[in-house]
Amino acid sequence: MTTDTLSPMRSTMPRWRIGLMALVIASLFAMPLLRDQVDWITNSRLFSFTQMFMLVALASNWNLTGGFTGYVDFGHAVFFGIGAYGTGVLMHNGWEFPPALIAGAIFAAVYALIVGYPTLRLKGPYFSIAMLGTFVAVREIVRVWKGVTGGGVGLTLPPYLNRVAFYYYTLAFALFVVAIMWWIRRSEFGASLIAIREDEIGAEMRGINTTVQKMTAFIVAGFLSGVVGGMWAYQNTFIDPDIVFIESRTIELVMMTMLGGLGTVLGPVLGAATIYWMRDVVWASFLDYHLIVEGLLLILIVLFIPRGIVGMFGDRSGTSLGELWGKWLGKSPPEET
Amino acid sequence: MRKQRKLWVLMLVLAMVAAACGSDDTADTTSAPPAATTTTAAAGTDDTTTTTEAEMIPCSTSTPDGCAGTILLGAAVSETGRFSREGKDTRQGYGTWVDWLNEEYGGIKVGEDRYLVELIQYDDEGDADTAANLVERLITEDEVDFLLGPYSSGLTMGTSAIAERYDVLMVEGNGASETIFERGFQNIFAVLTPAGNYTQSAIKALADAGAETMVIAYEDTAFPTSVGAGAVKWAAEYGVEVLAEETYPLNVADVSAIMTKFRDLDPDIFVGGGHFNDALLFVRGAKEAGWTPKGMVITVGPSNPEFAAEVGVDANYIIGPTQWEASMSWSDEWFGTAAEFAARYEAKWGEKPSYQAAESTATGLALHLAIELAGSLDTDAVRQALRDLNVDTFYGPIDFDDTGKNAGKPMGAIQILDGATQVIAPAEASVADLVYPMPAWDER
Numbered sequence: 001m002t003t004d005t006l007s008p009m010r011s012t013m014p015r016w017r018i019g020l021m022a023l024v025i026a027s028l029f030a031m032p033l034l035r036d037q038v039d040w041i042t043n044s045r046l047f048s049f050t051q052m053f054m055l056v057a058l059a060s061n062w063n064l065t066g067g068f069t070g071y072v073d074f075g076h077a078v079f080f081g082i083g084a085y086g087t088g089v090l091m092h093n094g095w096e097f098p099p100a101l102i103a104g105a106i107f108a109a110v111y112a113l114i115v116g117y118p119t120l121r122l123k124g125p126y127f128s129i130a131m132l133g134t135f136v137a138v139r140e141i142v143r144v145w146k147g148v149t150g151g152g153v154g155l156t157l158p159p160y161l162n163r164v165a166f167y168y169y170t171l172a173f174a175l176f177v178v179a180i181m182w183w184i185r186r187s188e189f190g191a192s193l194i195a196i197r198e199d200e201i202g203a204e205m206r207g208i209n210t211t212v213q214k215m216t217a218f219i220v221a222g223f224l225s226g227v228v229g230g231m232w233a234y235q236n237t238f239i240d241p242d243i244v245f246i247e248s249r250t251i252e253l254v255m256m257t258m259l260g261g262l263g264t265v266l267g268p269v270l271g272a273a274t275i276y277w278m279r280d281v282v283w284a285s286f287l288d289y290h291l292i293v294e295g296l297l298l299i300l301i302v303l304f305i306p307r308g309i310v311g312m313f314g315d316r317s318g319t320s321l322g323e324l325w326g327k328w329l330g331k332s333p334p335e336e337t
Numbered sequence: 338m339r340k341q342r343k344l345w346v347l348m349l350v351l352a353m354v355a356a357a358c359g360s361d362d363t364a365d366t367t368s369a370p371p372a373a374t375t376t377t378a379a380a381g382t383d384d385t386t387t388t389t390e391a392e393m394i395p396c397s398t399s400t401p402d403g404c405a406g407t408i409l410l411g412a413a414v415s416e417t418g419r420f421s422r423e424g425k426d427t428r429q430g431y432g433t434w435v436d437w438l439n440e441e442y443g444g445i446k447v448g449e450d451r452y453l454v455e456l457i458q459y460d461d462e463g464d465a466d467t468a469a470n471l472v473e474r475l476i477t478e479d480e481v482d483f484l485l486g487p488y489s490s491g492l493t494m495g496t497s498a499i500a501e502r503y504d505v506l507m508v509e510g511n512g513a514s515e516t517i518f519e520r521g522f523q524n525i526f527a528v529l530t531p532a533g534n535y536t537q538s539a540i541k542a543l544a545d546a547g548a549e550t551m552v553i554a555y556e557d558t559a560f561p562t563s564v565g566a567g568a569v570k571w572a573a574e575y576g577v578e579v580l581a582e583e584t585y586p587l588n589v590a591d592v593s594a595i596m597t598k599f600r601d602l603d604p605d606i607f608v609g610g611g612h613f614n615d616a617l618l619f620v621r622g623a624k625e626a627g628w629t630p631k632g633m634v635i636t637v638g639p640s641n642p643e644f645a646a647e648v649g650v651d652a653n654y655i656i657g658p659t660q661w662e663a664s665m666s667w668s669d670e671w672f673g674t675a676a677e678f679a680a681r682y683e684a685k686w687g688e689k690p691s692y693q694a695a696e697s698t699a700t701g702l703a704l705h706l707a708i709e710l711a712g713s714l715d716t717d718a719v720r721q722a723l724r725d726l727n728v729d730t731f732y733g734p735i736d737f738d739d740t741g742k743n744a745g746k747p748m749g750a751i752q753i754l755d756g757a758t759q760v761i762a763p764a765e766a767s768v769a770d771l772v773y774p775m776p777a778w779d780e781r
Contacts, residue, residue: 044474051466143557143586152558152587154491156520159498163473236465238494240559242587243465 028171032164043163050163050235052276053170055256057177057228059268061221062253064181067263068190069217070197070324071120074128075135077249079108079222082138083229088239089148092155101230108226109219111138116218120211123200124325132247139245154240157233166235173231174269177224182265184217193217197263197319259301261310263318270309394443396451403443405450408714410704411457411475412485413496418463423693424488427511429686430697431456431485436685438705442671445705448712454705461487465495472496476503482714483508485700486527488693490514490559497525506716506723508704510696514559515566518740524716526723526741528699528732530748532560533567535658536608538762539634539750540568543656544575546773548605548632554583554595554619555610564610564636580604593622600628605774609635616644620651624778631774632656634750640692645756652753654775659749660692661732662758665766669730671702678731699732706735733766 031049035041062076086104091097119130142149149155184190192213195203204210233239252275253268260271279294305312306320395403412431415424435456438444444451457479461468468487475481476499484500486493486509493512500507501522509525513532517525540551551572555565565582572579580602583595596619599607607630609619616638623630638644639657648655661667663679672678678698682690690698703726708714711722727736727745736745750762752771759769 042474042477044470044477047470047473051470140586146557151562152556153514153516153562154494154559156494156516159501159520161498161502236469236495237498238465238491240491242558243491243495 025175029168032167035164046163046167048276048280050166050170052273053167053174054228054232055252055272055276056174056269057170058225058249059253059256059260059272060174060177060181060265061225061228062250063257063263063268064184064193064217064221066254067257067267067319068185068193068197069214070263070319071214071218072125072128072254072321072324073131074250074254075131075133076221076225076253077245077247078131078135078138079112079225080229080232080249081135081142081245082108082111083226084233084239084244085142085149085229086226087230088155088157088233091157091234092150097160097234101227101234104230104233105223105226108229109223112219112222113215116215116222120214120218132250135245135247135250139241142245143241150240152241154238154243157237157239159237160234161237166231169231170228173227178265178269180220180224181268184220185265189213189216194263197324255298257308258321259298259308261308261315261318262320262324264308264310264315266315267308267310267318274309394441396444396453397441398439398453401453403451404453405447407453407455408445408483408708409455409457409479409481410483410485411459411472411479411481413459413461413468413471413475413487413492415463415488415492416460418461420463420488420492423511423691424460424463426691426693427488427697428458429682430510430690430694430699431458431701433682433685433694434698434701434705437672437681438701446709447714452714456485457481461492463489463492465492468492469495469499472499476500476505481505483704483719485509485697485704486511490517493517493525497522500524504716506704506720508700508707508723510700511693513563515563516559518742522741523720524741526703526737526743528703528735528743528746529660529696530733530746531742532563533570535564535610535636535748536568536634537571538748539656539658540571540577540606540608541575542750542762542771543606543632543634543773544577546632546771548577548773550580550602550604551577551606551608552581552583552599552602552604553579553608553610554585554592554599555608556589556612556615557584557586561610561612561615561636565608568608568610568634577606589618591622592618593625596622596626596628599623599630600626604630606630606632606634609633611636611638613638613641613644616655616657617647620648620655624651629775629777633775634658639753640751640758642758645753645758650756650781651778653756653781654752654754654772656750656752656761656771657758659751659758659760661695662692662749662751662760663690664758664768665733665749665760666768667729667731667733667766669702669728672698672731675731695732699730699735702730702732703728703735 031041032046058080062073065071065073083104086107087100090100090103115134119127122130143152192208195208196210196213200210256271256275257268259274260269261267306322307318311318414427415421435454439453444453457475459471461471475484484505484507486507487496488511490512493509494517497507497517501524504524506524510528512527513529515531515533553565553568555561569579581599585592609615616635619635634656636658639655640659645652663675665675668674679690682694706728707719707722707726710726711718723737734745735743738744747763749760749766751758752761754769760767761769761771
């Protein structure tokens, strides 16, 4: 552990990097406006970007608990699901989209509060498995609670399907999430989270109220993922337990964050974008084997670039899954050099 | 230590790969087509009549000069993922129609002209996001003229909303849930009997045979719930009293508690809504509870030959609704009888057609006939023609109502007799008589 990882991130980003980011963001905002001029930009392409923005936001949220705080959550998709169902149920009952979306996210945050209190006492893999358990439990509750959720039959939402609008909603929200993560990483709150990740008992001894800090991170992540779930529900116009609560959704987020760089601000963004587009290519070229190819690529990434893309470019502020879990599986792994 | 860390991570990754591949275990690895398979020409060479007829028709893939153009169709159908098995049947069903149309029939007649058909199919992986994205791509990038449906009610729900938004017609044969047709959409048409009508023929046949009371159990998911609600409706229609209605969640391992409760009510007939595995549970549960209803109607399982193989003699006399059976007496001027369609399909694909395959072929045929009726490729004209369409096919009658459901086709019912499935209802398609009441489990 270096003092560098504990202190708030210093703002030493080189100018060119800021310029590049501004350029990317500006192009993303301009893209739908050029629909008539550029053949490549179709509604289908905008839809792909929309899905990618949602994944960027979800992976960033996952990274807040998984990467910053070191609590690897294998049930994070539950917040997405509760947000989707909260928004879906309210819209099904005549609410407008914006209030339903906020309410859905609040449900997700409240759920994070209720579940986080007992489960955040668990450490390492035990926490991961417990969260997977609560994920499955919520899916079953949704299935059984027919009067409200429509049970296994699901619910339909009014079809709106304006691809350009959803593109901007999700782009703006993904940027908002990344900005929050950037701010958290630089703040005292972020430093406390990293301290918890590196040495929870030590953090407590130094006067950090670890329970409050962990819970706050968990609730913020839950709320933000709830918003994504609500947007997804409206965009898909239909929700049922098996479409919304998919285990692989969480695994995807873990993969993306690990590829990009666990515990960094830009890692989840780069990871989500890379995997989303890589899948598009891989999927077209290796149809029958695409899941295996994806799995092999992931193995290579984990073994050879455990600190992800960001780490490859020399950013050492992140961590790796081996470091996070190593502590709880007997031996502490050596410092990455 | 570094090694040990890598070992842990490797194990995690392997677990993920296993999870990813787990959903893919039924994928069709024999055919290995490219990502986007376009089915314009193929096979048919093993059929000698095809070649001789092809020489005479002015428009076919071998004589394209006689064609006025090509109608572009698109479909997102699972090739991998949780619906890979049913998706394969769907693709093969579509392919049967496309090849017949292009090779033998001589293209779709639009006024005086003949048009070939090209079908672009993408793999939706059984995933809602992917299916939505692909349908969006088919409409906006491939610019297809019409859409054929995906496999499953859930995926049809999401994709039909996109078709509606772009005002592109989607004809489907694999989304039976009633909710699809309750959204006021103008562009979705389904050839299959909706889930609510699944038990109609069976309940009617049993009521005619003297059944007076009934109990219902169904899994709490979209399709079985529609089946259960329909059973209640048809019971009322045919004067059968419903004594109890029970639901249970997905993936239960035992329904004996429900069966014991039903036994004490002593109803004449039992109706069970679920998937293949549920059918096994119902039969075993009833036998364990020592209860022989006079009639048992169970969805999905009984019409599948594997059911009788798995359950043995206890499978006899069980009644199952079926969308289609090769032994049904439906026929048309295009594919001939149901049996002839089955023979054609088997010659082409090397396996017997499931009802998913038959309804997929019928989906293409319905669109084809509507285009000919409209005499135009205009969406509004074809939509109107679909609504006006009233035709008998090898798959059964097709007559769409205003919501897009096929109101004309009764659901069939089979009864397992001596280990074989025999169509017992509706009367116009039946090949055997209903055995009612069924003998007790220990008297077989």
